[in-house]
Amino acid sequence: MGYQFETEKVVDFILKNSVKKVLIQLPEGLKPYGVGLAKEIEEKAGVTAYVSADPCYGACDLPIQEAEILNVDLIIHYGHSEILKEAQKRIKILYVEAKSNLDIGKVVEKSLPFLKEYRNIGLVATVQHVHKLEEAKKILEKNGKKVFIGSASGLVKYDGQVLGCDCSTAEKIKDKVEVFLYIGGGIFHPLGVFYTTKKPVITVDPYTKKILNIKEIGEKFLKRRNTIIAKFSQAKNVGVLVGLKFGQSNPQLAEKICMKYLKMIRKKELEIILTKLQPNPNPKILLEQYSTPPEIAANLLYMATYSFNDIVGKTVCDLGCGSGRLAIGAAYLGAKEVVGIDLDLAAIQTAKTNSRMVGVKVEWVVGDIEVLTGKFDTVIQNPPFGVKKHGADLKFLRKALSLANTVYSIHKSGEKNRRFIEKTVTKNLCGRITTMVETNLVIPYLFNFHKKPKYRVKVDIYRIVKK
Incomplete structure (x- = not known):
């Protein structure tokens, strides 16, 4: 047999403790041995043996309630070492580690x-x-x-x-x-x-x-996990599920988590604050100066703050900040220091007015992003899409990753553009995309060539880190 099931030890324990009924529990990999073990124990110890068909996810996943319903005297738990001493107060538990006999x-x-x-x-x-x-x-x-x-x-x-x-x-x-x-x-x-x-x-x-x-598998799972966390951060209503199994139930932790999220600034409240900010009074089409909508700014900032802890107590820079919606939101959420830079003087003057209205401190800089030096913890940006000036978006990405190890950036969606962004980030800029969330950007009527009151454009919010 490939495992040390220690049947003699099990039988000896049963006889010494006058056990009449046992419940056998095994993890998935050992379940095929369950019936054979039950028969052998019944024959050698003269007891009634049940085999649990429920999944077993570790030594903390004990069938206490099932054992009490079946009125057994002993749980024989195979495949794990003991971690829950207090479980023995409810019912006798014998742990058999089932060491492997396979040659390695x-x-x-x-x-x-x-x-x-x-x-x-x-x-x-x-x-x-x-x-x-x-x-x-x-x-x-x-x-x-x-x-x-x-x-x-x-x-x-x-x-x-x-x-x-x-x-x-x-x-x-x-x-x-x-x-x-x-x-x-x-x-x-x-x-x-x-x-x-x-x-x-x-x-x-x-x-x-x-x-x-397993590196490739691990990175794939991690990327999927980060995407789920990002989607969670956009949820309006959050529920906490509490397991009731002995060894896994922790309602106190659930209550603590609920209290933590109740203390958070709700995303809708952040949206309302950002909605009150004045837009750039004279946007320039050649600079692609489309304001970041309040709901998208709130989504990005909420994800950066509560899903990845990239804002609170951090130094943050907003490249191409416009009228300051992202920078002001970061300062409001608790960034240690925030710098916003834009080429447009009128936009920066509006940003200064907005930050005074909200009551937050931001250092505003007028100039091309290339003049900015130093290091930050996080860069947040809604760069030009590169429609009017080819490569404008790449200039922002390159600068962002030279300033910080973590970057949040908004780019036009679509498979072709996604492949381009991923290739540029991973091969040319030594970065790694950990999360990408698709959303809709609403562009209001701004320029004479606009034919509709508003346009909807699919965009992606990226979280990028240096390798």
């Missing part, structure tokens, strides 16, 4: 080509394979690698062990290593290591004998 030597050696550019390696594994880490360490050291294994603490029982909710063993050694080697099946745990440490993770799967660099 050949598959670790198979991973060496994936590690050739690294010297300092961090080792992590799930509880099924954590006892094999020393063997893996010797193989890697034999091939000239320096190997680190993080010490156990908190919820973690073994050195080098990672849980779905705790990657502290990896976090402790992240500054010493260039890459992590994960021994185990699936991508759930190595993704946790990737997100926690921001280091490359190579997975070694003893079951399939396959090696995988």
